[in-house]
Amino acid sequence: MDIVIDTIMLSRVQFALNISFHILFPTITIALCWALLFFKIRLHQTGDEVWMRCYRFWVKIFALTFALGVVSGITMSFQFGTNWPGFMEKAGNIAGPLLGYEVLTAFFLEATFLGVMLFGIDRVSPRMHTIATAIVALGTTASAFWILALNSWMQTPTGFEIRGGVIFPVDWWAVIFNPSFPYRFFHMLLASLITACFLLMGVSAYRLLKGDHKPAPRITLKLAAMVAAVAVPVQIFVGDLHGLNTLEHQPAKVAAMEGVWDTERGADLLLFALPDEEKRENHFEFGIPNMASWILTHDANGEIKGLNEFKGEHPPVAPVFWSFRVMVGTGLLMLLIAWALSWQLWRKGEASPLLLRATVAMSFSGWLATLAGWYVSEIGRQPFLVQGVLTTSEAATTIHEGNVLFSLILYAVLYGGLLVAYIHTVFLMARKSAKLEAPNTNNSGIETGGSPQWDLTPSNTQANKGA
Amino acid sequence: MNLLGVLIDPNYLGPIFIGLMALAVLVYAILDGYDLGVGIVLHRQDEAMRDTQIASIGPFWDANETWLVLAIGLMLIAFPEAYNILLQELYVPATIMLGGLILRGVAFDFRAKVAMENKNLWDHIFRAGSLIVALSQGYMLGQYICGFSDDSLTIVFSLLSAFGVAAAYSYIGSCWLVMKTEGELQKYSAKAARLSGLLMALGIASVCIVNPWINPEVYDRWFSFPNNLLLWVIPIISAAIFLFADQVLKRVPAENDYGCWIPFVLAVVLFLNCFQGIVVSFYPDVIPGRLSLFDAVAAPEALGFIFWGAVIVVPVILAYTAYSYRVFWGKATALRYF
Secondary structure, eight states: OOOOOOOHHHHHHHHHHHHHHHHHHHHHHHHHHHHHHHHHHHHHHHOOOHHHHHHHHHHHHHHHHHHHHHHHHHHHHHHHHHHHHHHHHHHHHHHHHHHHHHHIIIHHHHHHHHHHHHTTTTSOOHHHHHHHHHHHHHHHHHHHHHHHHHHHHSSOOOSSEEEETEESOOOOOOOTTTTTHHHHHHHHHHHHHHHHHHHHHHHHHHHTTOOSSHHHHHHHHHHHHHHHHHHHHHHHHHHHHHHHHHHHOOOOHHHHHTTOOOOESSSSSSEEEEEEETTEEEEEEEEETTHHHHHHHSSSTEOOOOOOGTTTOOOOOHHHHHHHHHHHHHHHHHHHHHHHHHHHHHHHHHOHHHHHHHHTTTTTHHHHHHHHHHHHHHHHHTTETTTTTTEHHOOOOOOOHHHHHHHHHHHHHHHHHHHHHHHHHHHHHHHHHHHSSOOOTOOOOOTTTTTTTTTTTTGGGOOOOOO | OHHHHHHOGGGGHHHHHHHHHHHHHHHHHHHHHHHHHHHTOOOOOOHHHHHHHHHHTTHHHHHHHHHHHHHHHHHHHHOOOOOOOOOHHHHHHHHHHHHHHHHHHHOOOOOHSSSSSHHHHHHHHHHHHHHHHHHHHHHHHHHEEEEEOOHHHHHHHHHHHHHHHHHHHHHHHHHHHHHOOOOHHHHHHHHHHHHHHHHHHHHHHHHHHHHHOOOOHHHHHHOOOOOOHTTTHHHHHHHHHHHHHHHHHOOOOOGGGTTTTTTHHHHHHHHHHHHHHHHHTTTTEETTEEHHHHHHHHHHHHHHHHHHHHHHHHHHHHHHHHHHHHTTTOOOOOOOOO
């Protein structure tokens, strides 16, 4: 595979970089906000201050994550025009309104009530504060709804017609609820839930390892582990359904995922292979006989269409093949950790230091699985931008490659720095919390807010003013 | 979209959407204008003052920036061709602006969470990011007005516009601080407002002189009798407002903080006037001299779908935005996560 450094390639790399960086943060915030709402509701129900402590610690991480999501999201809204003008020319009549609804029904809602949620607790009633939290959670989920509707439409377009080379919507219901949308939507929501759970688990485990024996990290660890223990198997089930849906609508993508070149019956599930696009075969194949056919057709001798049936119109095989294995592999590892942790916490009431360390290492494993999954989905759609309708190269900008190289380098430097700063800061906040003495349990209830700065050392009080 | 056909003539969709877009741009310039401005005039020495300055915009900045996404989104929806031309032509300044937006947006949060010794660094990043955003927006405005070219006259004009916009944002941001703070910080803000106001006035005046000179069309509109009688009202009123605001700022702090809100309100009116001036100069072109809104408008099927959504949702947005401003009414207090 020879890589040409031209405007199209640079634009693709830049878009991939932007969207990969962006998706990291919404993947956390979508579910983390529901977790915050859960903490608030438990607080109202039990009056136990520990829930407020969980909320206080995690709302800061939420705010930081949300800010990163917002700024990288603004970049996205410019990308279509700067680098993919053909997309808006051809598909703007579909993409425009869906993005527009995302702004109107989700962005304003979450941005405005985020202010109330983060800074308004002294100024609104406890109930109103919880309502603001709920509205932000709804907003983040609504945002996922619209953007996944658009992405799914690009994978499985329906409800449109083409006149004079331009796409026109005919039936908006069919556009939004296109065939792959429900699967992709729930697959992504679950991905978010699991990613957030592992972050909650990882940071809580880190606090425990640092000798933080306050009840909040224990409770968070246990809760997140239990939720993950259920959510990961459900995700595997939903992912399987999503795969079957893909087989029906985008068979070339599935062929690349499975590394099947010639149409065959009783295809093996390849655990390892090096797909060779020039010779159109795999090297060093190692797999489970008939398993791929069984998973995809629920028949050990079921037929799977090979890549050779889609010559010239199938995606690059190796990246799709390997991304898929990274996603599944990470998912299985997450299942193992979630179950082991739940088992230990349930039977013994605490987890072994070894398992805690493994959990810390897995803090951002959800990112890896989510990104790998998206690479399967997006690279798997190539060479099309809108499946069967518009190719990626037709949509690319024609501006000078030097400009794209400039922007690409700028974004790469910024994002690299921010990613390091983000991860560093999350664990820094955990260390800060761990250093503090157990709170005075006499203070309870939200009206007093306990002692407002219970979790700040005097020297850090100043640092925690401001956003 | 039969429903659409019955209730709205598709021919009106262009003007309706350009109106919505203009509204979004205007609201953006005012709202993000003040919070970018606060970033630019962030106090250099006093950390406590910086904390209060940032506290005054903390609950709002995110929603303010959303108006930019709405404006660019409406352009994408209603005038995809214009959106493509604009972003292709402005590729480099738009990228720089996005870099600035990213930096200042995250600096907000990082400054509150990192170790003390790094807080100053993030404050510098916040100030620099805000300035970069303002300058690049001004530069883009200049390029837009001149119809995008790289001859030296255009570049000089765009640089002028860049400084003008940065000064205007600093002005409205300082006026916001005069309203939202008290004591030393309020005095500092009033001084910053007077200085940036002067720079802004110079910037606007030179743009007003150069613009008709390089755009013959604009010249005709402003200097043909009797149209111009009505038009000339705008700059004359603006000058009067500016002088009045300056007098108020001179007297800060007033007894009992009387009229601390006046400069900010006047700044908003000034923004409104400048914006009107631009609209009057170029309507109905979406891209001056190249693309009129009637040629550029998207399909009625697409616009009808979003139009009815906007009719329902925009008032709701305005309502909860008002609610949020009411919650955080009054002088800024130190922000904590409660």
